[in-house]
Amino acid sequence: MMFRQRLTVVAAAAALAAAGLATGTAQAAAPAPQGKAKSGTLTASCSQAYLPLPDPSCTPGAYNPDVTQATIGQTICVSGWTATVRPPTSYTNALKVQQIARYGYADTNPSDYEEDHFVPLELGGAPRDPRNLWPEPRYGNEPAQSKDSVETRLKNAVCARKVTLAAARSAIAGDWTTALSRLGL
Numbered sequence: 182m183m184f185r186q187r188l189t190v191v192a193a194a195a196a197l198a199a200a201g202l203a204t205g206t207a208q209a210a211a212p213a214p215q216g217k218a219k220s221g222t223l224t225a226s227c228s229q230a231y232l233p234l235p236d237p238s239c240t241p242g243a244y245n246p247d248v249t250q251a252t253i254g255q256t257i258c259v260s261g262w263t264a265t266v267r268p269p270t271s272y273t274n275a276l277k278v279q280q281i282a283r284y285g286y287a288d289t290n291p292s293d294y295e296e297d298h299f300v301p302l303e304l305g306g307a308p309r310d311p312r313n314l315w316p317e318p319r320y321g322n323e324p325a326q327s328k329d330s331v332e333t334r335l336k337n338a339v340c341a342r343k344v345t346l347a348a349a350r351s352a353i354a355g356d357w358t359t360a361l362s363r364l365g366l
Contacts, residue, residue: 225285233328234356235315239283240299242354243313248305250346256305258340263302268309280316293319297328303336304350328357338366 227239245266248256256262273296280296281289294316300306307313317328335349344352344364352360 225283227280227284229284229286232318233358235299235317236284239280240315241312242300243307243310244300244350245302245305245307248346253305253339253346257303257336257346266302266308272309273314276311276314277316280311280314284316286316286318288318291316295319300350300354301332301336303332304339304353305346331357331360334361334366335364338364 227236229236231237245256274291277291277294277296281291281294286294296314297317298306298308299313299315302308331353335344335353338344339346339349343366348364349360352363355363
């Protein structure tokens with residue numbers, strides 16, 4: 182059931198992208214309004230309950246409209262292409278600090294998080310859209326590195342035409358920890 186809900190959220194983000202609302206050039210929005218606890222302190226507006234995935238209501242994902250199945254040969258399948266669209270750290274670091282607060286992480290040290298693209302740049306995720314970026318914790322066995330290897334394998338499969346771009350995006354957005362097995366990779 183959670184997988185279907187996540188797909189619905191990702192499909193809605195894709196529809197917004199198709200409508201031109203998630204062009205990958207959006208500026209970081211102010212954090213969503215946060216509730217006040219009785220003591221007057223701010224409470225988190227995003228849940229950590231989905232870890233190692235982001236909260237789908239805060240980070241539903243968004244696509245770069247320049248990346249489609251028809252354009253993969255000129256975009257994601259070109260060596261070094263992601264470096265041409267990756268946002269500067271001045272942008273992602275500021276957004277990361279805001280999002281760490283939104284997620285209510287007890288550890289507020291930005292270096293303990295990777296500002297991660299939920300739909301990776303390697304699969305045509307929107308580079309600057311806050312709906313596609315979240316502060317992924319670097320803890321335990323380094324899940325950020327594990328996710329990076331999944332992203333690369335999915336991109337390689339898309340470029341080798343073993344799976345479609347849509348299938349790879351759906352699998353990683355559903356649950357990156359099972360994406361490869363879902364696609365038989």
